[in-house]
Amino acid sequence: MPLLVSFSVGAQTVPSSKQQISLSFSPIVKETSPAVVNIFTKTIVRERAVPSLFNDPFFKRFFGKNLQGSERKRMGKSLGSGVIVRRNGLIVTNHHVIDKATEIQVVLADRREFSAELILSDEGTDLAILKINTEGEELPILEFRDSDTTDVGDLVLAIGNPFGVGQTVTSGIVSALARTQVGVADFQFFIQTDAAINPGNSGGALVTMDGKLLGINTAIFSSSRNGGSVGIGFAIPANMVRTVVRAAEEGHELVRAWPGxxxxxxxxxxxxxxxxxxxxxxxxxxxxxxxxxxxxxxxxxxxxxxxxxxxxxxxxxxxxxxxxxxxxxxxxxxxxxxxxxxxxxxxAAPAPEVPARNRREVRGTNPLAGAIIANLSPALAEEKELGNLWEGVIVTDVARRSPAHQISLQAHDILVSLNDIPIHLVEDVDRALGKKTSKWKIVIRRDGRLQTLELKR
CATH class of the missing domain: 2.30.42.10 (PDZ domain)
Known part of the structure; x- marks a missing residue:
């Protein structure tokens, strides 16, 4: 452990001993850094290739967004960091680091490389759990710190792979606790630090002076276009990380307790x-x-x-x-x-999924065709962050160029009534669509407001 020297408030003194001069975080870094890994991912990016002729302003003026081209695929690459939390190769990182990845490669601090398997990924907490095959070899780990025991002003280290330059350590303090207006995850309750966190640090470790994992670095506040650190970084507290790891170890989907x-x-x-x-x-x-x-x-x-x-x-x-x-x-x-x-x-209990979602696509010759609808329940409302909208029928998605898309139906719209028939369940939609009619009156709730759309055949 490094020697921490205390001075009286206002005192300015010159270091007078070898211990004071050689004050260093290196013992903590040597102990913790082997458990922090680099993560490299590959994703398939689909993009539409438009012939160069149609890039001419003359053609764009007349064809605009209707220009079509052949779809092509390219391989996208990204990088991030992760933390080994179990000796058998269980690794924590951010959901956004591995999201949509077709290939995940993990590089240990000793430069060994492993292909990783995705065990669990949770967008709500922005956490993901990976597993690498160590063939029985035990790996160095970081133990969890009770994140409720930290205080503003505590010294911390951030370890990760910023900008892909390789493992890097920065130091700082806990700047604030319980930050909730960050906007990178549904469960917002972050530890703020001024330890420099840069792109590529996502999924890396925020480490305390006793060498334990205080949080997973997940976001930075940046005023520059390149996303560089300005001394405001955020980490997911270890107590939330521990909950996600527990679910991965038990081999089931993450089921969170619900306030009700x-x-x-x-x-x-x-x-x-x-x-x-x-x-x-x-x-x-x-x-x-x-x-x-x-x-x-x-x-x-x-x-x-x-x-x-x-x-x-x-x-x-x-x-x-x-x-x-x-x-x-x-x-x-x-x-x-x-x-x-x-x-x-x-x-503690999970949000109930009652009634069952009965999720399906509306078909037929009607203005709702192409809409994906489902029964609302507390579980689905919690998933979609809908507050107390615990019942009804919700539009979860809309197929492009479908009739529902043409009438501007959107995901998260709540169907209230069809031709004055109240909608409580998906079965009510079937009943309303089954009646012959020459006109349609559709009432939806969007952003808390009722909207009515009337159509004629």
Whole structure:
């Protein structure tokens, strides 16, 4: 471990001992860097080749977007980083590093290369788990640090492969915790650091001074076109990473615990109205019947303040806290009800998929033909980030050049009614489309607003 020398505030002194002069992070780097790998991926990129004649402005003026050409394929390449977390070759990286990859190559710190198998990839957390065949050889690993035990100001190292130049180490501090407005994953609750993170660092390790994995580097804030670091980087906390690794080891899809409520952030005005001294927490506006929150006794109007003693700052932090709890595990929630603090036992459970999705494409001679529709459920609403839209029929996709595409139907539209027939399930769509008609009246909900489209044959 490196020697950390403390000085009194305001003191400026010249190093006076050999230990002070030789202060170094090298012992930590030597211990942790062998567990950080480089990841190279190949993807097939499809693009339409337009003859050079049609690139002429004269032709573009008359043909515009209707220019067609033959489709061609090319091989795209990208790079990133990863962290070995199990001695049998289990590696954590970012989902966006390996997304759509047809080939994944892992290069260890000692320059050995392995083909990797994708075990699990989760876009919601921007995490992916890879496996390489070590033929029984045990690899160096990074152990997880409880990311709730870190504080702003703690020293950290970022290890990765920026710009593909090779393994690189940068140092800094934890700049902030619980950042939720980053926009790179659904479960936003990031550790912010000023350790330089650059393109290619994605999937690399954020390491503490005791040589443990604090987080997986995932994003940077950059004001330059080349994406260079300006001292604001973000890492996915180790506690979320551990949840995804556990699912991969158990050999099943990632099933996250679900809050079972819809709520809003407790701001200053609301805090005053509820008799709380400061903002922070989630005000429950509705509870899913027979969901985990309902079973635990949570009611509309409650304010959720903490999960297992950890403060809930806003809706994003509540989703994060619940999502890191193993399904069926019992935890303690602190809530504020009728101006009193109350503790309740909450059993973590996944969002139910009731009714079944029954996902299918609408066919036939009707304006919805080409739309992919499905029954909404809490599970699908959670997947699509639809809040409390727990029932109805949702458009999940629209085929190009189809009738549904021509009437501008979009993914995430909710079908409300067809020719005044209410739509609750996919079967209701079939029933409405089965009736003969000379005109169509389609009511949808888009971005929270009702829109009506009327068509004649």
């Amino acid at each position: 409520i819809v709520g809003q952030n407790l701001n200053s005005d609301l805090a005053q109205g509820f008799g709380l001294s400061r903002p922070g927490g989630v005000v429950v506006s509705s509870v899913y019947p027979q969901g985990p929150a309902d079973i635990a006794g949570i009611k509309a109007g409650d304010v959720i303040l903490a999960v297992e003693g950890k403060e809930v700052i806003n809706v994003e932090s509540l989703r994060f806290r619940i999502a890191t709890i193993p399904v069926n595990e019992q935890i303690e929630l602190e809530i504020w009800r009728e101006r009193k603090l109350k503790k309740i036992i909450y059993t």
